[in-house]
Amino acid sequence: MDELIEILKDLHSDVDFDTCTTLIDDKILDSFDIVSIVSEVNDRFDVAIPAKELVPENFNSAKALWDLITRLEED
């Protein structure tokens, strides 16, 4: 989780990713960020996020994204 927060902090240092649950709804993350996140997650966790998981619910908070990564790691 810390490593994920670090990836996110690199993109937006001013956001509190531990508490924010509206990253998409409040337009904090945009399409450039999503592309970066997917590629960083792939590089660092060796997890490929498939198209059907690219939905707002999985990106609205760091926790949701972390749950997704763990779920994909287990598969």
Add this chain to the structure above:
Amino acid sequence: MRTVLDYLDRTAAAFPEKVSFRDEKTALTFAQLREQAMRGGSALLKDGVVREPVAVYMSKTPDEIAAFMAVLETGSFYVPIDDEMPQMRIKLIFENLQPRAVICDESTRESALELAGGAKIYTWSKIRTESADEDALSKVRASMIDTDPCYIMYTSGSTGIPKGVAVCHRSLIDYIESFCDVMKFDENTVFGSQTPFYFDASLKDIYPTIKLGCETVIVPHTLFMFPLKLVEFLNEYKINTLCWVVSALTMISAFGALDEVLPKYLKIVGFGGEVFPIKQYRKWKKALPDVRYINLYGPTETTGVSMYYEVDRDFEDDDVIPLGHPFENVDIFLLDENNKEADEGEICMRGTCVTLGYYQDPERTSQAFVQNPLNNRYPEIIYRTGDIARRNDRGELVFVSRKDFQIKHMGHRVELGEIECDVNSVSGIVNSCAVYLKKKDRIELYYEGRVEEKELLAYLKEKLPRYMVPTKVHKLDKLPLTPNGKTDRKGLTALSEGK
């Protein structure tokens, strides 16, 4: 045909009740589009707005198109300003443009009041309901000529000051006629509009729609994060034609969305802005083999697309899809360093497509819009693109590289020098170097100075358009130099690529 308004008049008469432009909330028929243009245009004329630049600072909606047309009705030329542009950039554009009139909507009104200096601000929802003065409008129309400017689009400049490319009606008509022929659009074409209206790629949807009576559906910006939802949207609106930048298409294919759901109405895919990676192209071709795929190439300075290649054969992973052949009435040739014609060299263009030049900027205009070096007999201005291409054994042109430090990122032209200019203007920064990592399609920045990385990045996000903001910034004690004393851009690029 003298002006693009003739397209609108003709189509509004032929298909008055057909939808022209729509988004999720609103739709405008061709009759409404024309009527609103005439009403809005009359309101501007009443204030004496005629033959001058009018900034249109609105969010991307069908209304914005109506506002463009209203501006044209006054013999003036429109300048799209987007609510997603950073304030600093809008300021620089207004400084160059010096507009007397700005059209805004409710969402941009406050910002327009703040940035527009002495200009009068018009709210579109108000002026579009004023009564149309047909006499005044036809008087202006009769005085218009086809070399009058139609719009100005601002593009990145290496000094940090954006350049306003001014384009006349004749160039736009010349382009749209050839483009519609090549693409074989008709009134059943339904476009999904992806590109911002301040970007000349949007002309590919807007003007065929107005010329032929097609429909353009504005795709919500946020869907470009979520490929499955995006494809579902295309299906919901029965979109059959995409003229998109490559990065928007690869966003769908790279995430494997085409394995889950197909854009089932799709017939034509025009792509441009950058080179389409063959691996991604093949995913599209495999999923949708009956779709026509057409590579579209051309800089803003030659109106829009000047060259095309309809993919008609298979390619290997290490091949490059050619730029192909020029449109009718466009001549393209390659010049080497000695200004001699060659099989590999800078792409140069001749024809009606060559635009009027950079607005209020004779110096930069004269650097790119030059007398044809192959002709010393009469005045003939050509445009030097700065793109290097070669001719393959089939006679097609193939993109090789850029002459300078301009790159293509997410379909946008970016001058690495412009980013550096902005960074170097920050107090405490000594020097900087922006690098582009082609494989990852990302920009990174190296700099030396007293500013913290986070601080600098936050500042750049305020100042630069989103597509120009580096993904990462790296502070160094000293930027590495090449043996002849220049910043070692290649070395730094390799450093980033190795990470």
